Amino acid sequence: MADIVHLLEVDDLKTYFPIRKGVLRRTVGHVKAVDGVSFRIAAGRTFGLVGETGSGKTTVARTVARLIPATGGTVVFDSTDVLSADRRQLRLLRRDIGMIFQDPYGSLNPRMTVAAIVGEPLRVQQDVRGTELAARVGELLSVVGLSRDCLNRYPHEFSGGQRQRIGIARALALKPRLVICDEPVSALDVSIQSQILNLLKDLQEQMGLTYLFIAHDLSVVEYFCDEVAVMYKGRIVEIAGAAELYGNPLHPYTRLLMASIPKPEPPRGPRRRLGAGHGAASRAVVPGCPFSPRCPEGDETCRAAVPELVESSAAAGHLVACRRRCGACI
Numbered sequence: 077m078a079d080i081v082h083l084l085e086v087d088d089l090k091t092y093f094p095i096r097k098g099v100l101r102r103t104v105g106h107v108k109a110v111d112g113v114s115f116r117i118a119a120g121r122t123f124g125l126v127g128e129t130g131s132g133k134t135t136v137a138r139t140v141a142r143l144i145p146a147t148g149g150t151v152v153f154d155s156t157d158v159l160s161a162d163r164r165q166l167r168l169l170r171r172d173i174g175m176i177f178q179d180p181y182g183s184l185n186p187r188m189t190v191a192a193i194v195g196e197p198l199r200v201q202q203d204v205r206g207t208e209l210a211a212r213v214g215e216l217l218s219v220v221g222l223s224r225d226c227l228n229r230y231p232h233e234f235s236g237g238q239r240q241r242i243g244i245a246r247a248l249a250l251k252p253r254l255v256i257c258d259e260p261v262s263a264l265d266v267s268i269q270s271q272i273l274n275l276l277k278d279l280q281e282q283m284g285l286t287y288l289f290i291a292h293d294l295s296v297v298e299y300f301c302d303e304v305a306v307m308y309k310g311r312i313v314e315i316a317g318a319a320e321l322y323g324n325p326l327h328p329y330t331r332l333l334m335a336s337i338p339k340p341e342p343p344r345g346p347r348r349r350l351g352a353g354h355g356a357a358s359r360a361v362v363p364g365c366p367f368s369p370r371c372p373e374g375d376e377t378c379r380a381a382v383p384e385l386v387e388s389s390a391a392a393g394h395l396v397a398c399r400r401r402c403g404a405c406i
Contacts, residue, residue, distance in 0.1 A: 083119040083254060083286050084140070088112050089149035091132075091139045109135040111310035112149075114385070117254075117303075122280070122287040124301030124318070126294060126333070132310040133290045134178075137256045140288065141175055142166065153254065171201055174247035178259040180239035184231040190217070190242055191227040197249040216245040220275060237268035244275065248283070256288045261296065273300055294337050298322050306330045309366040312385055316394040326388055326396040328371045365399070373400055 091110040094103040110132045117123040125133045138144045140151050142158055151158040153169060161169060177183035184193055195213045198204040204212060214224040220241040231239055240260060247255055257276065261269040273296065279285060291297050297304055298318055305315045306327065314327040325331045362369055364379035371378065377399055385397040 080118045082116040083154055084117040084288070085150075085152040086116070086136075086140060087114050087150045087152075089114070089136065089139060089151065090147040091135050091144065092147040108310050110139060113307075113310070113312055114149075115305055115312065115315065117286055117288060119253075119286055120280075120284055121302045122289050122300060124297040124304040125288070125290045125307055126292060126297050126304060127307035129292065131307040133292075133307055134258055135310075136307075137175070137258050137288060137290055141173055141256055142169075143175075167201070170197075171250040172253045173256065174250065174252035174254070175256045176240070176243050176247045176258065176260045179263055180236050180243055181231075181263070183243055184239055186231055189228050189230060193231070193242060194245045194249060197246065201250055212249075213245075216249060217242075219248065219279070220245045235268075236264050237271060240264060240268075240272055241275070244272075244279075248279070251283070252285070254286045254288065256290075258290050259292065260289075262291065262293065269296065276300070294322075294333060306333065311366065311382075311397065312395075313367065313397045314395065315385070316391070320391050320394055324390055324394075326390060326394070327367075327398045328373050328400075329367050332372075365397075375400075 089110055090108070090112060092106040092108050095105040095107060096102065097104050113132070113136055115123065125136060127133055135144070139146050140158065142151075142161075146159050149159075153173065156165060156169065158166075158169060188196075191210065191213050194216055195204070195209050198209055198212060210227065213227060217224060217226055222238065222241055222245070226234075226238075226242075231242070234242065240263075244260075260276070261272050264272065276287070277300070280287065287301075289297070289301055291300075301318050303315065304318050304321050305312045306321075306329065307313070308329050314321065314325070314330045316324075321330070322334070325334050362379070364381055365371070365374070365383055368374040368378040380399075383397045383399045385395050388394050388396050
């Protein structure tokens with residue numbers, strides 16, 4: 077079997093935000109939004125990040141794209157160190173890494189026409205102008221299912237799904253190799269979500285794209301992703317192939333997330349409940365496993381130390397950070 081080529085490699089990534097107080101705004105602590113995240117994405121594949129609001133998914137995406145500074149760790153894109161890249165290298169990386177944002181209403185400049193929005197990367201990066209620019213923008217709109225008649229219209233004239241298509245066209249303008257999708261369908265109606273997801277899948281096949289896909293809708297992730305990582309309080313608690321993760325979730329947090337997926341015919345009987353601890357967005361620091369206050373299976377051993385993400389005996393490549401689910405952690 078040929079060796080897998082990893083387009084993106086993230087190792088021990090940390091992103092902390094200072095907490096400042098007092099007149100002099102002294103730093104009294106840090107919010108550890110991302111705290112030691114590591115993963116790999118193979119070329120042409122889709123890697124999903126899931127978790128509650130506040131778990132650190134978007135911060136990972138923005139740090140990987142170097143939209144916000146990292147506190148520590150490494151991000152390597154096709155042998156280029158993203159975090160230490162100089163201005164020239166970063167300019168080249170911008171061509172290879174595109175980003176689709178969550179909010180199709182807030183991510184488009186209301187004062188710019190569609191032609192200006194989609195054409196901006198081409199003007200800045202490749203100095204494309206005039207009729208050539210209009211032709212290439214028209215081609216991009218056709219690729220995402222929009223008419224060339226949209227060129228001189230403004231974002232407020234479009235529906236949410238159409239705006240997201242404009243955002244996708246902008247992300248594809250420079251023919252990137254990696255596209256970061258930051259909850260691209262969460263703000264859309266369910267019927268429109270399926271259209272956008274099918275469009276993204278078709279574009280991946282046509283252009284050989286690699287996706288880092290961020291979502292909190294587990295049903296969407298199961299359909300769309302090849303491999304999935306589950307995040308909680310800035311850490312990855314489980315990684316596996318999509319079929320393996322959904323068929324055999326090991327971490328208690330993953331199991332509770334799976335149980336929250338709406339079912340056409342919910343099972344009868346008592347429902348499993350979370351503990352009374354803090355949610356993923358809380359700043360509260362707890363000893364040991366960060367999920368232990370909410371874990372229905374936790375005990376004193378869980379609060380002794382933070383469990384490492386190690387391979388379980390369940391399946392090759394299935395990593396879990398739980399002392400009770402993986403004998404290597406004990």
